[in-house]
Amino acid sequence: MSEIEIKCLLCGTKTREVDDINFTATIEGREVVITRLTGTRCQNCGEEYLGADSLDKVEEVTKKFRKPVVVFKRKITTSGGRRVIGIPEEIDRPLGKKENVNLWLEGDKIVAEVY
Ligand SMILES: [Zn+2]
Numbered sequence: 001m002s003e004i005e006i007k008c009l010l011c012g013t014k015t016r017e018v019d020d021i022n023f024t025a026t027i028e029g030r031e032v033v034i035t036r037l038t039g040t041r042c043q044n045c046g047e048e049y050l051g052a053d054s055l056d057k058v059e060e061v062t063k064k065f066r067k068p069v070v071v072f073k074r075k076i077t078t079s080g081g082r083r084v085i086g087i088p089e090e091i092d093r094p095l096g097k098k099e100n101v102n103l104w105l106e107g108d109k110i111v112a113e114v115y
Pocket residue numbers: 008009010011012013042043044045046047
């Protein structure tokens with residue numbers, strides 16, 4: 001047990017080290033519960049704080065449940081004086097016959113909502 005004193009962020013009460021924290025994460029719509037994590041718990045309000053080792057463990061477990069993100073790299077071409085991006089077949093296929101798209105910018109990302 002370490003001597004580091006951690007005060008609860010919610011109520012300021014001294015927390016105690018515990019090793020029975022359950023952490024629930026929702027990944028890809030699935031609920032994943034990770035049990036027996038170490039950290040500290042507030043003696044007053046019960047708020048739990050995961051320790052550094054536990055955060056690593058949570059990261060490791062959630063990574064396994066997450067689907068890999070496939071990114072297709074494309075060059076912007078010019079057609080009729082306009083800049084054009086081709087939709088990769090792998091992305092176009094699941095879109096089916098949808099023909100409308102709402103486009104907007106998020107920083108330097110172009111977000112396309114197809115409907
Ligand atoms: Zn508290």
